[in-house]
Amino acid sequence: MSNHRIELDGVELTLSRPDELNMQMVGFYDLQKQLEACWLSLEDGDLPLVPRLLGRPGVGKTTLAYAVGKKLSQEVYIFQCTMDTRPEDLIITPVIGGGNSNASKSHAKLTPEIRYQASSLVTAMIRGGVAILDEGNRMSEKSWASLAPLFDNRRYVESIVAGLKIKAHPDFRCCVTMNDDSSTFEVPEYIMSRLQPQIYVDFPNQNEEKEILRINLPYAEEALLDKMSAFLAHAHQFGEPFTSRDGIHIIRFARRIHHLQGIPLDKALEQAIKNVIGEDALNYLNPDYQPSFNIMNDFWGQDTYEEDEDDDELV
Ligand SMILES: Nc1ncnc2c1ncn2[C@@H]1O[C@H](COP(=O)(O)OP(=O)(O)OP(=O)(O)O)[C@@H](O)[C@H]1O
Ligand SMILES: [Mg+2]
Structure with missing residues (x-):
């Protein structure tokens, strides 16, 4: 047998x-x-x-x-x-x-x-x-x-x-x-x-993220890996749930748009971010950006919001 x-x-x-x-x-x-x-x-x-x-x-x-x-x-x-x-x-x-x-x-x-x-x-x-x-x-x-x-x-x-x-x-x-x-x-x-x-299993830090992107996309341009890992690390500081999988999809799509439409890589990256995780996420490409509220993401779907004691605004 x-x-x-x-x-x-x-x-x-x-x-x-x-x-x-x-x-x-x-x-x-x-x-x-x-x-x-x-x-x-x-x-x-x-x-x-x-x-x-x-x-x-x-x-x-x-x-x-x-x-x-x-x-x-x-x-x-x-x-x-x-x-x-x-x-x-x-x-x-x-x-x-x-x-x-x-x-x-x-x-x-x-x-x-x-x-x-x-x-x-x-x-x-x-x-x-x-x-x-x-x-x-x-x-x-x-x-x-x-x-x-x-x-x-x-x-x-x-x-x-x-x-x-x-x-x-x-x-x-x-x-x-x-x-x-x-x-x-x-x-x-x-x-x-x-x-x-x-x-x-939590989000990786920026260096680890870059290595994760690199091992999955060994042909991707260094500049894209840098930008994407910085973007993800910045978004995680504010509790955004974007993951390595999103990053991989974004880079793969950006490179294709760049190739097919001749758009510069950084513009192609913006377009891909919009398509994969939505327009609001583009803000995190700006390293100085801080959202008006901070999603302190608890695991298991409980998002908690820290209230500002002075004026009841969400911070
Ligand atoms: N540490 C890592 N090293 C290499 N690749 C990674 C690592 N972490 C994530 N990835 C990549 O990110 C993508 C998502 O990973 P994976 O499928 O393991 O996630 P998951 O947590 O199981 O997701 P789901 O809950 O949707 O099943 C895969 O393409 C994987 O190759
Ligand atoms: Mg899985």
């Missing part, structure tokens, strides 16, 4: 393929260490932790998890969670194949063939890989419930469809990424209590 198919308690399972992505990471040294620490097993019987990586969309959570996973393991599997993810999608799904022709020519009959497809999570559990449950808080409570035993000392999942109880390999590691996108469900408390500790 090929590597791709295995037999477990008499049931043949088709495994998923690991993710091989061209994802390079710079910075995040402390966070890397925190995640590595979670996945460390200090002695026999010492179970690894299943942390949740929190942060705004586009700040680098998946990149961090993937890079640390690759560093520690040969195989990393990303499971993209959505609001439509069903419990069986997380574990094993039956797939009806084309069928076998098993009768004589005159009475040719097609018998539907049922294949059991292991999810990327279960494949990581079986092969001892790293599983990243990406954007976990998009999933409903029903789907989370099937993972409760996996995230405590039982370390197994049950597949109703295949009639299997699957135990995680000792090398299996897992983390969940979550952002504060409003289109998500509440993750139940009993699951949150298993997804510990929290690792909070």
Whole structure:
């Protein structure tokens, strides 16, 4: 039986393929260490932790998890969670194949063939890989419930469809990424209590930002990298939520406009900022700009505003 198919308690399972992505990471040294620490097993019987990586969309959570996973393991599997993810999608799904022709020519009959497809999570559990449950808080409570035993000392999942109880390999590691996108469900408390500790991914500083832009856009002009990293750092001082992902999109678009329309690069950058994050953001290109209010962005969507005691204006 090929590597791709295995037999477990008499049931043949088709495994998923690991993710091989061209994802390079710079910075995040402390966070890397925190995640590595979670996945460390200090002695026999010492179970690894299943942390949740929190942060705004586009700040680098998946990149961090993937890079640390690759560093520690040969195989990393990303499971993209959505609001439509069903419990069986997380574990094993039956797939009806084309069928076998098993009768004589005159009475040719097609018998539907049922294949059991292991999810990327279960494949990581079986092969001892790293599983990243990406954007976990998009999933409903029903789907989370099937993972409760996996995230405590039982370390197994049950597949109703295949009639299997699957135990995680000792090398299996897992983390969940979550952002504060409003289109998500509440993750139940009993699951949150298993997804510990929290690792909070914050905005990088200006130098780190420049290196992040550079590694993703190695062909981009130095002047663009400088301007964009200064712009993002300035905006973050005032709690604006623009991320490296926005910066990458802006530079990619600016270079295209420059190329196609012959507009100078700095003008093209302005146009791209407008298109990607909106006109108001252009103010942050001016290093002296200070907004009339300071969004003290708390994580998890609670924006707090500091009130000026003298005149009730927002500062
Ligand atoms: N430290 C980093 N090193 C290299 N690239 C980075 C880093 N941080 C962010 N990026 C880049 O920024 C983009 C967004 O990163 P990523 O997809 O990891 O964010 P995320 O936090 O998972 O976002 P979401 O919540 O939307 O899933 C990617 O293109 C990634 O390459
Ligand atoms: Mg992500």
